[in-house]
Amino acid sequence: MKKIIFFTFTIFLLAGYSLLNGKTPESSDQCFVCHEQLGGVADQFKKDIHFQKGVSCAGCHGGDSRSDDMEKAMSKSAGFLGIPKGDDISLRCANCHEKKEMMQKYGSHLPTNQLELLKASVHGKLSTNGKEKIIQCITCHNAHGIVSVKNPASPVYPLNIPNTCGKCHSNAKFMQTYNPSLAVDQVAKYRTSVHGMRNAKGDPKPAECASCHGSHGIRATKDTKSQVYALNIPETCSKCHSDAQYMAGYKIPTDQYAKYAISVHGKALLEKHDVGAPACNSCHGNHGATPPGVESISKVCGTCHALNADLFSSSPHKQAFDKEKLPECETCHSNHGIMPATKAMLGVGKDAVCSKCHTETKSTKGYFVAKKMRSYIDSLDTSEELALKLINDAEQKGMEISETKFKLRDAHQAKLEARTMVHSFSEQKFKDVVVGKGLSVTSASIVEAKEAVDNYFFRRYGLLVSVLIISLLSFALYLYIKQIEKKQAEKQS
């Protein structure tokens, strides 16, 4: 009996303590007590992280959750707000999520700038009806069943993000209301990408929408602060792809960014800030990111280097490369670490890419053509150098030679054309450009510059002769004047 009394006393004591401290929402949150009986949202709320952390319904809806009198609990005097609408929703969330001390009270270390980021984002700026912004917190996180982002049940868990974003972004009708030109096939493309396929298989590590676009602070791709703005793309991709630890298990290299950064493309984009230069997505695609296959490499490069690709396709190399299953452009130029195409790549020297396949004993025709092509371009370089030296010399001597200097630009143009024409791998076509256009200009410039230099010396000698003649004439005149004056003096005396 003593035991029964003691047990009953203990139960009452604990129940009393619980009521006084309000630690269990079921017992203290009178909203929940009633709404649980109604089912629906209360059932969802049971799984909600807020419920588990002790946040009552009143935390978002207002009112007095301790009162079991519905009229009193949901009265305006008790601060009842009802169902938040429009931008009020996010403000209600920010009421706690913006305050560090509040978050710490519930044992959370989440950042407190989500609303700030959201307001600055494309979602926080645009509005379809002019009254409220497109996205509120609950659009992505749900309302009553909010769980941690690490919880696979969360709509913003990596595996679920594509579908969460796709709810709007794959909805053509909805997207039309504020950005009709924006594609709505991102999720479909994503599912064809390596990232998307791995994500679909349940791997949360590969990139999903938020990995590249960010989460709360998503900005338009043209916004320079966007993670996917042209200049920022390589760094965004490299966050994962340069992290050897993160990429372990995927069996792909992690030096792409390092190679790209020193490549001709990387320098143009990252150093010169030329947004027309290709970033990762230019070759790999963005939402449908995938490594281009052997056959499609020339097509990918050809989107920018169209003439080179055309010339290559109609050259004898096309068939040979196809037969050997060699990646077309990549075989000579590599992929991420593409260096500026110098003449060292041409010919049969140790740095020449031609000699990879053509030697004096193997594929000899190509060997001799490469050797000849290199000799043409070397001649043009030497000739251009000489022309420039002579022009500079003439200029320093004060000769007017700007027209020749301007004309010499054509030689440089011929060299640029030669870089393209080399992809025809035709000696004659290459010769037509280098010799026909380039060397003819440099030769004419050399002649004109030499004439200018000769003219300079002719002027000096001419001056010497004319000064001599005029001086002699002056001296003769002086003597004549003296003679006259002498005669006049004699006459007078």
Add this chain to the structure above:
Amino acid sequence: MKKLFKDAYDYLDERFHLEDLVHFMGKKYVPVHSHSIWYYFGGVSLFFFIVQVVTGILLLFYYKAGPDLAFESIQYIMSKVQFGWLIRSIHGWAANLFILAAVIHMFSVYFEKAYRKPRELTWITGMLMLFLGMGFGFSGYLLPWNELAFFATKVGSDIAGAVPIVGEPIKILMRGGPDVTGATLSRLFGFHVALFPGIFTVMLGIHLLLIQRQGISEPMHFAHLPQKEKKTMPFFPNFILRDLLLWLMMLNLLAILAVFFPAELGHKADAFGSAPAGIKPEWYFLFMFQSLKYLPAHILFIEGEVLGILLFGAAFALWLIVPFWDRKTARGEQNKLITYIGIFVIMFIIVLTILGWVV
């Protein structure tokens, strides 16, 4: 050879009575004294003017006025036309030397008080020719249509535009519109090759005619000398041959300057380009340009620059009419004030020009 010359002379004399002219010139005498050297600068100025006319006509054969052609045509003259570089360089140097010789000539006449009665009109025509010479310089400067010329014309016409009331119409007249454009080039080309040479020729004709009619001015102290102490030399052939000797030396100087310091061309004018750093006017405008820079933004109720322009205008006007207000010299008395004013003006011009050059 001697007979050939004599035959030619006789042929011309028979028709034009050259003997009268030779007799007239033979009777003319040039005073000889310690400042006789300054008499030659009139002739030197004339020589440079003749050089300008000859080289200017030669340049006209190839020069094409117009914003699309001017620069290119000068480029062509400098690089392709036989001796085109020499003609243009001589034209440029002779222009500067003409102004220099004319300024020296003007100051020598001023200090010798040779403007006094009865040579007032000779002075006026001479001064007007000097102003026209500056006008030649200003209008010719734009013709190559290069960057420097474009902005110098812009600045120069802006300064002219700052003159109250008449400034703006003068600026529009100079530019052929509100801005320096192709219309300005056509206009200044017209001034340079037709209007100014026409007026200049008339002035020069009057100036030379008056000199021949009135003779060379004697220094003031000659009036107190007995006739036999007045040293002179015959105008023909002595003075003319000495003049010719100086002309030959000037020709040598021109050739040396043209070869060692040929005229530059620079970059083609671009109305949308920025003005080249350190832009300065021609040296003979530099003292005025520099003076205007030193003036404060406002002096009493008037803008500093406007006041400066008005003061320069007044000074030039007073200088032009000096024979009429220098009554003391007209009476044959020494006027030291005129000399002091002249020294001050020369010092002012030299100092401000140097400052404009180095600052």
